[in-house]
Amino acid sequence: MDKKTNFWQAPGNGKGFDSFLGDNSKMNNRTIGILSYIKEKSLTAGYVGEDEYKEEIVQYLSNNFNADKNDSLKTHFYKPALFYGFIHRNKNHDLSLSIEGNLFLNHYKKENYKECLKLVVNQLDNTTYPNSATEKVKNLKLFPFRILFKLLLENKTIPVKFISENLVHITEYEDVLEYEKNKSISRIESFEINSTKFQKFNTWVVNSLVDLNILEVIGTNLFVRDEMIEHIKVLYEKVNFNDMFFTATVCEVNNSVAEKRVKRDPSLINNAKTRDKFLCSVNHTHATFISKGVNYVEGHHVIPMFQQKNYNFKLDDVNNIVSLCPNCHREIHSSDNKMDILNKLYQLNISFMQNNSIGLYDLYKMYQCG
Ligand SMILES: [Zn+2]
Ligand SMILES: [Zn+2]
Incomplete structure (x- = not known):
């Protein structure tokens, strides 16, 4: 197995959200800003590989959303939003707002933050590896957030240490089964757990959900917040872990998941x-x-x-x-x-x-x- 890329990656360079919605924090502003830009410019934001577009977007984010004009922003401005499925990137690398991105922005403008949080969870529910917002991952064919949310639902809580050290190495159904049985995964224990890149999923992605008030950390454990638990239940109560790994197409998996939910x-x-x-x-x-x-x-x-x-x-x-x-x-x-x-x-x-x-x-x- 290739240890270099065969783990859950995080998108771009930084968190998608770094505070509760409505707080005007830096990374929230960046994510909301890029959605607003793409909406204003109608369907496409241009070829993202071209510097002139990047300059324009960075300028827009800096003028309207207080973003720092730095190289990291220039390279990674759209990646968290792409990871959350709020934007799409087509074959030509044009960016466009997804329907959910549009719904999110509409709810956000009306300060319906609870609806916004549900949409974030719904979009994470669609997120897969491989993922166009991250480095290439080898041999992973799974829904990372379905696994995370279902583990949280079934166990009420999971140790933060497990997220940063083990969760990102889950590649197959057997790993989850072993965790459910023994509360550890022997195959995964042996990974070099101090490497910082393995921590990115926790620091950038899981912590974004904590900052947004979807999840919360109490002591050394991660929980779903009370306000979100009903929504997580609706999504995952009737869905099994083996629906979270795919050999068939994503559409086929989603159809069978939809049947179980409703x-x-x-x-x-x-x-x-x-x-x-x-x-x-x-x-x-x-x-x-x-x-x-x-x-x-x-x-x-x-x-x-x-x-x-x-x-x-x-x-x-x-x-x-x-x-x-x-x-x-x-x-x-x-x-x-x-x-x-x-x-x-x-x-x-x-x-x-x-x-x-x-x-x-x-x-x-x-x-x-x-
Ligand atoms: Zn026909
Ligand atoms: Zn049909």
Whole structure:
């Protein structure tokens, strides 16, 4: 195993947040500042590799958000926000605000800080290794924060020492099982634990969550704060540790996690199919076959159920379900270009979408179409 990179990395150079929201602290300002910049400049902030853009962004952060104009800011200004999933970086290295980044900023401006904290947790829930905001990690295919939050939920608390020395070396399900059994992981004990780079996940990432008032340290132990425990429960109570390591695609894992979190009403799918006369919503002439006496179609939630954690309205709603032929259904889950099919499905459900303030562009983002 390659000891150099095969551990949980932290993004960029410094914390994403260094105080409670609303405190105007330095790193909070930097993170809020970069989200505001990207929002103001519409979809893209330009090619982040180019110095002129970096200069412009550094100038903006310094003018509006009191940031120090230094080289570290120039290189790492966006990385924590990328790690939290509040911005996306596409193939051309353009940065854009994610729908959650936009929701976060809206809540922040209205001082709905509790909603902001839920969004941070929701976004960390999506964070994986490999991760585009960190150094390359070898052979890791896991959801670090699902593991952290589930461990905190099951054990009520975990030692801070465990976070900085052991947690970042977890690579597989067996490691977690061993911790649950023995409260230690023998394979991991042998790592060189004094190297400071192994501490970055704790100092930059976990401590950001402590500073934000999501987690708290009492003595030498880490806890979830009382205000956040209900939300953490909703997310992780019914999800198992083996849902936190993936061999399948992230989408497939998220679909199965969404099923465990939110009970669906199967009659809604039947209602939608009957409404659609058992024909594919993309095109009525799409051929399928007869099954149980009717044309075979499959129900699909247009706003994916995995998004439920971010919204207060119910996604398991007949107006959010369409009937698709098997080919179109595969296409929407697996195609490289989902825009045409999403344009169509958005129009079909436009009143449900608009009543709940979901734009077409939000839908593209949910399906990661650029
Ligand atoms: Zn589907
Ligand atoms: Zn079809």
